[in-house]
Amino acid sequence: MRDYLDFESPLKEIQIAINEISEKTDTLDQDVLKKISKLQSDYNKCEKKIFKNLTPIQVLQLARHPNRPHSYDYINNILTDFQELHGNRTGKDCPTTITGIGFLEKNPVMIIAQEKGFELEDKIKKNFGMMSPSGYQKAKRAMFLAEKFKLPVITLIDTPGAYPGIKAEEDNQSGAIAENLKMMAELKTPIINCIIGEGCSGGALGIGIGDHTFMLAFASFSVISPEGCASILWKTADKKDLAAKEMKLRAQDLIQLGLIDGIIQEGSGGAHNSPKDTYKHVKSSLVKAVENYKKTNIKTILKNRFDKLMLHHLHE
Numbered sequence: 001m002r003d004y005l006d007f008e009s010p011l012k013e014i015q016i017a018i019n020e021i022s023e024k025t026d027t028l029d030q031d032v033l034k035k036i037s038k039l040q041s042d043y044n045k046c047e048k049k050i051f052k053n054l055t056p057i058q059v060l061q062l063a064r065h066p067n068r069p070h071s072y073d074y075i076n077n078i079l080t081d082f083q084e085l086h087g088n089r090t091g092k093d094c095p096t097t098i099t100g101i102g103f104l105e106k107n108p109v110m111i112i113a114q115e116k117g118f119e120l121e122d123k124i125k126k127n128f129g130m131m132s133p134s135g136y137q138k139a140k141r142a143m144f145l146a147e148k149f150k151l152p153v154i155t156l157i158d159t160p161g162a163y164p165g166i167k168a169e170e171d172n173q174s175g176a177i178a179e180n181l182k183m184m185a186e187l188k189t190p191i192i193n194c195i196i197g198e199g200c201s202g203g204a205l206g207i208g209i210g211d212h213t214f215m216l217a218f219a220s221f222s223v224i225s226p227e228g229c230a231s232i233l234w235k236t237a238d239k240k241d242l243a244a245k246e247m248k249l250r251a252q253d254l255i256q257l258g259l260i261d262g263i264i265q266e267g268s269g270g271a272h273n274s275p276k277d278t279y280k281h282v283k284s285s286l287v288k289a290v291e292n293y294k295k296t297n298i299k300t301i302l303k304n305r306f307d308k309l310m311l312h313h314l315h316e
Helices: 006-024 030-052 056-063 071-078 120-125 133-148 166-170 173-186 201-205 226-233 237-247 251-256 275-294 298-309 311-315
Strands: 080-085 097-104 107-114 153-159 191-200 212-216 220-222 262-264
Touching: 006 030, 056 191, 056 220, 056 226, 056 237, 071 097, 071 107, 071 153, 071 275, 080 133, 097 133, 097 275, 107 133, 107 275, 133 153, 133 173, 153 201, 166 173, 173 201, 173 298, 191 201, 191 275, 212 251, 212 275, 226 237, 251 262, 262 275, 298 311
Parallel strands: 107 153, 153 191, 191 212, 191 220, 212 262
Antiparallel strands: 080 097, 097 107
16 A cells, blocks of 8 residues: 555545455455445545645645655656766765766756655765755756757756755855856756756755746745744744745746746656656656757847846846
């Protein structure tokens, strides 16, 4: 049985009923099959209803789900001939940061991604998805190569934020992020961002400036975590539900605000329950975006990117 979140309890009850009927019956006669079919229909209807009306904090739970596909999963399922590139040319190689070249159908692309890791040992190695300064430098090197060889850049964003440790600050974390922001604003090749899980704070922004930003339907995108926001505004993390609501971190809210450009639908029950369908949706969206930018002059791309970045300033 799959892992159910608290708001999915009605689904769990139906699944238990299906399992009990199946286990108690040696032969599945027509009456039993009809009961199971009815329960399965109820399950599907209930699932659609639940996932159609998710609250912001419930979306965040899905974005953080331990079984949600990570960057390597998407890379392995939507790209071919992927060749990973290591190092930042100063002797360091941030394991959180994935960079490399692969084919998105017939199009060669540069991938820059964040990897959280699954098992505890791997999570610790990947720093729970928090990039260090060397990671942003590694991403910067990849962007330089992409521009040189005229490769579209695709970023896969999934992070709770940039690493906040003392060592990162000593190595100029803020400066590394700032240098990436400047480079992405000026990079002479298309940049397509895709938020696949959590997109939080400067950790996401450090590889998140581009021409088109996609967001999976149950991903989140915010300047700070709801827990952090609640702790600052109300002096308690217990107000995280209210913070999540006010922060507008869902894809459906952000597209209305003009902060993202497209929503990619996830498979039934979320990406962690239907990864193959989700991979198909992500691949299809990215292929269309890359094909569109291939037809656009780089001067036009850069002008549109500048206008997009300056949008709020120009409206003042």
